[in-house]
Amino acid sequence: MAIVLGPNRYGKAETRLVRVVRDGDVHHVKDLNVSTALSGAMREAHLTGDNAAVLPTDSQKNTVYAFAREHGVGQIEDFALLLARHFTGTHDTIHHARVAIEEYVWDRIGGTGHSFARNGGEVRTCVAHHDRDGRASVVSGLTGLVVMKTTGSEFHGFATDPYTTLKPTTDRVLATAVDARWRHTGTSADFGASYALVRDALLEAFAGTHSLSLQQTLYAMGERALAACPDVCEIRLALPNRHHFLVDLSPFGLDNPDEVYYAADRPYGLIEGTVTRDDAPDAGFAWE
Numbered sequence: 001m002a003i004v005l006g007p008n009r010y011g012k013a014e015t016r017l018v019r020v021v022r023d024g025d026v027h028h029v030k031d032l033n034v035s036t037a038l039s040g041a042m043r044e045a046h047l048t049g050d051n052a053a054v055l056p057t058d059s060q061k062n063t064v065y066a067f068a069r070e071h072g073v074g075q076i077e078d079f080a081l082l083l084a085r086h087f088t089g090t091h092d093t094i095h096h097a098r099v100a101i102e103e104y105v106w107d108r109i110g111g112t113g114h115s116f117a118r119n120g121g122e123v124r125t126c127v128a129h130h131d132r133d134g135r136a137s138v139v140s141g142l143t144g145l146v147v148m149k150t151t152g153s154e155f156h157g158f159a160t161d162p163y164t165t166l167k168p169t170t171d172r173v174l175a176t177a178v179d180a181r182w183r184h185t186g187t188s189a190d191f192g193a194s195y196a197l198v199r200d201a202l203l204e205a206f207a208g209t210h211s212l213s214l215q216q217t218l219y220a221m222g223e224r225a226l227a228a229c230p231d232v233c234e235i236r237l238a239l240p241n242r243h244h245f246l247v248d249l250s251p252f253g254l255d256n257p258d259e260v261y262y263a264a265d266r267p268y269g270l271i272e273g274t275v276t277r278d279d280a281p282d283a284g285f286a287w288e
Helices: 043-047 055-071 078-092 193-206 214-228
Strands: 015-023 026-040 093-104 106-108 116-118 123-131 138-149 174-184 233-240 244-246 261-263 269-274
Touching: 015 055, 026 055, 026 078, 055 078, 078 093, 078 123, 078 138, 078 193, 078 233, 138 193, 174 193, 174 214, 193 233, 214 233, 214 269
Parallel strands: none
Antiparallel strands: 015 026, 026 093, 093 123, 106 116, 123 138, 138 174, 174 233, 233 269, 244 261
16 A cells, blocks of 8 residues: 655735825725645655745745735735736746635725725635646635525425424525625636626625525526626525524513514524536636
């Protein structure tokens, strides 16, 4: 029996970067969390401790900061591709680079040009891959987009067994925290515009679909996003069902005509699914 080294990668996780652009009295903030991961000719590093092929993770962190200064930070997808191409293009031992970025939004306070409040809503994300053969991919996304509708949602006709206690309903509160990732067909899209299109489509489909299940809503959201943005060929969604239960107020002599709810944080149903164009190109390493 032989024991061999399997797939491996290494990198610097969660490099925090804040880039301030000062346009006179009006300032602009880009707040990022950047993670790099490299793979390639790393066999000797693992088996013998020979580090000749290893670009230190500290160097990867420093590259993030230096590139932010030299090239600026526009759309996070473009910045991720810039970094990934740099690592595979300047080091022979690095065959593949993966760069993942989270972006946190700061809202301007009032009419000031330099005061901000951190937006507590969703986080914009991206993952870019690039290898030494020039192949590349971009997956954009968002996480933590919390949405709720107080009617227009049903759930009935489901399978039952001896352990089923859930009652069918034709009117319920539906809430979720959207985690969405979408794959682009290329690497030269207007990523800012496509992000806005997909986000709007997800919200419109959630609000506008009379939901018979969260699964149905998931498909409607994915379908609307692909229709809105031709550059996107595949979208993956994870929708936790943030259950809201009516509180029994009868012990206090009160009725509860669908007005007072208990918002349960766990356990929760988790609905996941993928919606794809039938002509989508092969994903390759995009989802790794």
